[in-house]
Amino acid sequence: MEPTRIIPISSARTASGAQPSNIVRMEPDPGLIKMESAQGRESVSGGDSESAQRFAGEVKYVGYYADKLVETLGMRRLEIAIVEDREGQTSISAGQQAGNWHGVVSSNRRSIRQVRESLAR
Amino acid sequence: MSLNSAITAAASLQRLDGVAGVMLFKGRHTIHRQMPFSDTRAEELREIISQMLDGYRQVRRKIRQIYLEFDGGVLLAVVQDESVMLFFLTSRADADLAASAASVMLNDHAGILNTTSSDAQPLSRHADGIEELVVTSPRALSQITEKAEPTVNQWGAVRKCVEGVLGKVMGRAQASNLIERTIEEAGISDPYRLTVTDVRKLAASVIEHVPNTSKRRQLLVELDVAMEHLKF
Numbered sequence: 001m002e003p004t005r006i007i008p009i010s011s012a013r014t015a016s017g018a019q020p021s022n023i024v025r026m027e028p029d030p031g032l033i034k035m036e037s038a039q040g041r042e043s044v045s046g047g048d049s050e051s052a053q054r055f056a057g058e059v060k061y062v063g064y065y066a067d068k069l070v071e072t073l074g075m076r077r078l079e080i081a082i083v084e085d086r087e088g089q090t091s092i093s094a095g096q097q098a099g100n101w102h103g104v105v106s107s108n109r110r111s112i113r114q115v116r117e118s119l120a121r
Numbered sequence: 122m123s124l125n126s127a128i129t130a131a132a133s134l135q136r137l138d139g140v141a142g143v144m145l146f147k148g149r150h151t152i153h154r155q156m157p158f159s160d161t162r163a164e165e166l167r168e169i170i171s172q173m174l175d176g177y178r179q180v181r182r183k184i185r186q187i188y189l190e191f192d193g194g195v196l197l198a199v200v201q202d203e204s205v206m207l208f209f210l211t212s213r214a215d216a217d218l219a220a221s222a223a224s225v226m227l228n229d230h231a232g233i234l235n236t237t238s239s240d241a242q243p244l245s246r247h248a249d250g251i252e253e254l255v256v257t258s259p260r261a262l263s264q265i266t267e268k269a270e271p272t273v274n275q276w277g278a279v280r281k282c283v284e285g286v287l288g289k290v291m292g293r294a295q296a297s298n299l300i301e302r303t304i305e306e307a308g309i310s311d312p313y314r315l316t317v318t319d320v321r322k323l324a325a326s327v328i329e330h331v332p333n334t335s336k337r338r339q340l341l342v343e344l345d346v347a348m349e350h351l352k353f
Contacts (some may be wrong), residue, residue, distance in 0.1 A: 065172070068169045068193060069169055069191070069196065073191065075191040076191070078291040079190045079192060080189075083187050083188075084184070084187070086182075086192040100129045105151045108275075109277055109313050112216040112217050112220065113215075115230070
């Protein structure tokens with residue numbers, strides 16, 4: 001059986017219009033923020049401006065310390081980070097390419113399991 | 122007062138499924154350390170986490186928890202004031218349960234941990250170099266985990282309702298400060314861990330600070346209406 005894949009509702013359909021049963025189309029998460037870097041330039045998209053700014057700052061701050069921890073622990077890379085404070089929760093997930101991240105800045109707190117599930121979508 | 126009870130409780134968290142290592146520290150003071158690598162490496166780890174938390178403190182962010190999932194394991198830091206319970210977890214671990222149990226442990230020992238120095242101290246070791254063995258029983262862990270709830274309440278949404286209602290009589294920053302002050306006055310370390318009844322009480326107690334009686338009554342009614350849609 002094919003693994004279930006969740007794709008944006010706006011994704012192009014096949015010519016026949018048929019859709020495999022393992023594909024689920026969903027509305028994109030409006031709070032999802034993406035940070036991408038290409039040729040030394042960084043771009044942030046999604047979320048409101050305050051959240052996007054906070055997300056970018058968090059990615060850099062956590063990334064800086066994660067690099068140190070990776071060296072100390074003898075690991076390769078950070079995959080997921082969840083930072084919780086009194087104001088809420090920032091979740092960060094590494095993209096396929098180095099320097100690409102996506103995640104959410106939320107004023108609510110969810111369990112680690114819930115956050116991991118939502119980031120995996 | 123002795124740190125022995127806090128050390129025993131911290132050590133018992135190592136018995137949780139999937140926990141590869143634990144470390145309890147306050148600033149440069151390592152209170153308990155049981156990590157699956159050398160002491161030098163464990164101290165480097167403590168130093169990096171301490172620096173990271175110091176940076177957050179400098180910008181007045183009160184961090185409660187940091188979860189860092191690497192390709193080969195997870196670091197989970199549960200923070201209360203200056204005290205940090207750090208876990209090194211494998212993929213088998215239930216990180217939510219570990220976080221909740223650590224939160225309960227830090228709360229239970231907050232008194233002694235608050236009075237403990239954050240300066241570097243030698244770990245309790247015998248002069249002959251033989252490390253002291255901290256013996257814990259499954260019961261010690263079950264006492265902590267019985268109190269630990271892996272889920273959190275709706276405080277984030279409730280706080281939004283309170284801010285919305287208070288926004289009618291004061292500015293956003295003032296409302297936010299009032300909420301923080303009320304939490305501190307009530308001695309609540311983590312509003313997300315309160316019961317449903319206590320969350321409602323906390324929300325109402327914030328509104329109780331509004332001095333004008335008629336406005337206060339009106340705001341309390343509005344708060345009830347605003348919170349009606351929340352699923353507790």
